Amino acid sequence: MRYSQFPLTTLKEVPAEAEIVSHQLMLRAGLIRRLASGLFTWMPLGLKVLRKVEAVVREEMDRSGALELLMPAVQPAELWQETGRWEQYGPLLLRMSDRHGRDFCFGPTHEEVITDVARRELRSYRQLPVNYYQIQTKFRDEIRPRFGVMRSREFLMKDAYSFDLDPEGLEVAYGKMHDAYRAIFERLGLRFRVVDADSGEIGGSRSQEFHVLAESGEDAIAYCDADSYASNVETAATERPAGERPAATQALETVSTPDVRTIDALCEFLKVRPEQTLKTLIVEGEDGPIALVLRGDHELNAVKAQKLPGVKTPLTMAGPDAVRAATGAGPGYAGPHGLGVPVFFDHATALMADCVAGANRDGAHLTGLNFGRDIDEPGTVDIRNVVAGDPTPGGNGELSIARGIEVGHIFQLGDKYSRAMNAAVLDDEGRERVLSMGCYGIGITRIVGAAIEQNHDDAGIVWPEQLAPFDAVIVPIGMDKSETVREAAEELYRNLESRGVDVLIDDRNARPGVKFADAELIGIPHRLVVSKRGLAAGEIEYRHRRDTESVQLKRDEALDRVVGESLV
Ligand code: ATP
Ligand code: MG
Numbered sequence: 001m002r003y004s005q006f007p008l009t010t011l012k013e014v015p016a017e018a019e020i021v022s023h024q025l026m027l028r029a030g031l032i033r034r035l036a037s038g039l040f041t042w043m044p045l046g047l048k049v050l051r052k053v054e055a056v057v058r059e060e061m062d063r064s065g066a067l068e069l070l071m072p073a074v075q076p077a078e079l080w081q082e083t084g085r086w087e088q089y090g091p092l093l094l095r096m097s098d099r100h101g102r103d104f105c106f107g108p109t110h111e112e113v114i115t116d117v118a119r120r121e122l123r124s125y126r127q128l129p130v131n132y133y134q135i136q137t138k139f140r141d142e143i144r145p146r147f148g149v150m151r152s153r154e155f156l157m158k159d160a161y162s163f164d165l166d167p168e169g170l171e172v173a174y175g176k177m178h179d180a181y182r183a184i185f186e187r188l189g190l191r192f193r194v195v196d197a198d199s200g201e202i203g204g205s206r207s208q209e210f211h212v213l214a215e216s217g218e219d220a221i222a223y224c225d226a227d228s229y230a231s232n233v234e235t236a237a238t239e240r241p242a243g244e245r246p247a248a249t250q251a252l253e254t255v256s257t258p259d260v261r262t263i264d265a266l267c268e269f270l271k272v273r274p275e276q277t278l279k280t281l282i283v284e285g286e287d288g289p290i291a292l293v294l295r296g297d298h299e300l301n302a303v304k305a306q307k308l309p310g311v312k313t314p315l316t317m318a319g320p321d322a323v324r325a326a327t328g329a330g331p332g333y334a335g336p337h338g339l340g341v342p343v344f345f346d347h348a349t350a351l352m353a354d355c356v357a358g359a360n361r362d363g364a365h366l367t368g369l370n371f372g373r374d375i376d377e378p379g380t381v382d383i384r385n386v387v388a389g390d391p392t393p394g395g396n397g398e399l400s401i402a403r404g405i406e407v408g409h410i411f412q413l414g415d416k417y418s419r420a421m422n423a424a425v426l427d428d429e430g431r432e433r434v435l436s437m438g439c440y441g442i443g444i445t446r447i448v449g450a451a452i453e454q455n456h457d458d459a460g461i462v463w464p465e466q467l468a469p470f471d472a473v474i475v476p477i478g479m480d481k482s483e484t485v486r487e488a489a490e491e492l493y494r495n496l497e498s499r500g501v502d503v504l505i506d507d508r509n510a511r512p513g514v515k516f517a518d519a520e521l522i523g524i525p526h527r528l529v530v531s532k533r534g535l536a537a538g539e540i541e542y543r544h545r546r547d548t549e550s551v552q553l554k555r556d557e558a559l560d561r562v563v564g565e566s567l568v
Contacts (some may be wrong), residue, residue, distance in 0.1 A: 001470065002026060003506045008045060010518050020216040022452035023148030025461050029522045031448070031469075038145030045522065046448070048469040050156065053447050054135055056187050056466065064180040066131040066160050067324055071113045073137055077103035079438040083420045086207065106139040111417045111439060115277040119423035120437060125165050125433070128425065129173055133160035147216070150405065150449040151275035162438040165427060167414065170436040174206070174412050177440045181210050181408050188447065189464030191454060193404060195221050196231040198303050210380040210442075211404025214453035221404045222386045226397035234303040236386040237393060240347040250354045250368030252337075258363040259330025263296040266365065270356060274295075278349060278357040278369070280334040282318040282326050282341070285310045289318050289326040293336050296356075298348055299383040305383045308389050333358040337366055337375055345378035346455045405450040406443070413437040441527065450547030461523030464544050470504040471566035472496060472526035473519045477512050482532050489530040492540070495559060500565045526562045 011028040018024040026032045032048030042050055058068070077095070080086035086093075086103075094106040107113065114132060122128065135158045145153050162173035178194070185192045190212050197209040209232055211221055220233035231237075260269045267274050277296030282289050284303065288312055294300060306315040320331055326341045327334045335358035336343050349355075355369040371377055390399045418424070418435040427433045448467070455462045463469070474496075476489035489505060496503040504524065506515045512529075519527055527552070529541035540558040542566075543550035553561065 001502075001504050003226050003504060003508050005041060006044065008043075008518075008522075010521055016147065020147050020150075020453065021456055023515060025452055025456055026148055026449065026554075029461060032149060038151075040149055040152060040154075045469050048548070049467050050444065050465050052469075053188065053444050054156075054158075057442055058135065058182055060180045060184045060187070061133050061160065061412045063183075064131070064176050066133045066162075066180075069117075069132050070134050070136060071107075071110050071117070073107050073139070074104050075107045075110075075113055075503050077105065078088060079116055079421075080105065083417055085112070085114055092142065094139050108138055108140040109157075109439075109441070110134070110136075110159055111161070111413070111437075112421070115417045115421045115423050115437070118161075118163050118418070118437075122163060122425050122435070123389060124422070124425055125427045128435075129162065129164045129169050131160055131162040131173055131177075133158060133439075133440075147218075148449055149445040151218070152445065154445040155446065158442040158444055162440070163418075163423075164432055164436045164438075165425065167412075167436050170412055170414070170438050174410060174438050177438065178208065179441070181410065181442070185210060185407070187466060188451065190218040190407075190447075190451060191456075191467055192407070193230050193402070194222065195223070195404070196235055196237045198232065205414055208405075208410050209406050210408035210410075212407050212440065212447075212450040212454060213402055214405055214445070214450065215403050215505070216453055217403035217405040219404045220385070220408055221402045222390075222399045223402060224392040224394075224397040224399050227392040227394040229392050229399075231395060233385050234301065236399070238347055238382050238384060238386055238390060239393070240350050240380050241398055243351060244398060245351040245371070246353045246436065248353050248368070248370035250370075252366060252368045252370070252374050254359050254361075254364050255364045255367055257333075258362060260363075260365070261330075263300065266356065267296070269333060270365070272356050272367075274543070276333065276354065276356055278352070278355050280336055280339075280343075280358055281324045282334055283340070284312045284316040284318055284322070289322055289341050291326070291334065291336065291339055291341055292346070292383055293343060293349055293357075293378075294346045294384050295348045295352065298346065300384055300385070301385045304345075308381065308383070310342065312350040323380065326357075327360040329358070329360050329362045329364075333360060333362055333364065333452065335360055335366060335369075337369055344383060345380045346384045347380040347382055348380060348384060350380045358368060373509050391482070405445065405453065406543075407447050407450050408440075408442045411438060413439055455523075459517070460521035463523040463525060465565070467527055468523060468525050469502075470500045470522075470524045472503045472535075472562045473522075473524040474503060474505045475512065475515045475519060475527060475529045476505070476507070477529060477531040479530075480509055484535055485530055485532055488535050491531065492528060492555075492559070495560060499559075499563050500564055503562075526565065528558055528562065 015027045032040045104494040120504045164170045197207045223230040274297035279294045282291045303316040306313040388401045414433045424432045479486045493505045537551040
């Protein structure tokens, strides 16, 4: 490709709308352009990268035995009504109607459509197992599109759906996808972790996520290598601590705490540690408000809390009026003592003594609150996020916390969709069997952003070889003035192209500094500089994007190096 024929606009300035480095670099390098909130055009350079991701995913899916198909992006409401998700999915679902007034949605996912395919196509156990996949555009009306293509509204997903006769078959299909996903992320050259996950609104039992590790990740991952344990913090379990509670040493007292509404303010005001305080949160329940009590320094885990009996899903915090109705005080003063609504205590409160808590009166807290004496012994539940240093479930170590970007998710759905939509086959005894289903997603577009989060420096993107939009760039210096340089550069270009290297020649009339800066920003792995001085010595300047220094190589040596290391 010739730079002169590839209208590429790179930006020097960091675009103000981009919070994280991958988004900034994708805009600066001209990979994407924003159309509207959460909608992006993949420019030719970016599309080359996207297609590379797609190709690796497709190859590994094919290798696993999955079959590619392509379903419509637009889906009829009737299918979603069959599974109840037309109501449940909420505002994330982009709904529309056609000229006849029939309801449709732009698919955020395809369980309903594929289950409809399966119930029509699959009749006999002899047709199983089967795993269908597609690479296709999804739309989710995300509440906060951000980070460019990492959380956009329209994005490209690889989604696969397996169908088996029984749960044992599903286990096998799931295992195959697990292995295929590992192979995909390894081939893409990403540092990733597989973690246990919540199956969320999609339903089903077992599920794992694949996370690219990066500081900017929206997810927190709890892990312990000694215990071979890794889980999304959303689902990482905590247990009731073992041991004895210390004896009470303080009498119960009410203290005046005007304008003290947060744990931080409370600790500052009373000179106590957050570990001594109880944080009481009022949430909406099916039959009125419910109180959730945590140790003051802990965070509520919404995924766990919304699974408690009577608590509304999705978890909704009570508004100020509801808090007052439930506690008799405004927000910031709730506490478990004398509270007239159902209360759940987190496990970590089990062994606390001489606690500080809200008094359910404006401007007042209690000190010296003790379980068994002032309030009933708590039966405790798991409603907090794990923190670094918590014991692992296996008991062999302590948890560490890392940030991750979810790039893949595999689920064992079981019969949730197949039962609702009556997708069944006949087994070898002629009995009807509801299909066991799995679903497996990869965020193709998100991977591009995630890869940049992991691979960049001050000058720009440092693509893993497999993802680079070009393998090599030729930078001729003074090409307009020297015919020798022009000829040598053109010859090099033809040579590399004929050997299958995807090479870009920077044939613009621009200063060398501009050309170097662009090549670095775009992140092309191999750079060859052709100059009059180098040619006189029969040499070409070579530099890999990851190297700090360039080297002078003989022409053939330079060529072989590029060809040898390019993925031809
Ligand atoms: P998240 O928790 O990040 O919202 P999800 O769990 O809702 O994602 P899945 O339903 O598991 O997503 O979708 C499969 C994959 O699609 C995800 O692992 C992710 O890589 C990708 N994906 C999901 N939502 C988006 C989005 N808004 N923009 C880009 N990619 C996305
Ligand atoms: Mg997910």
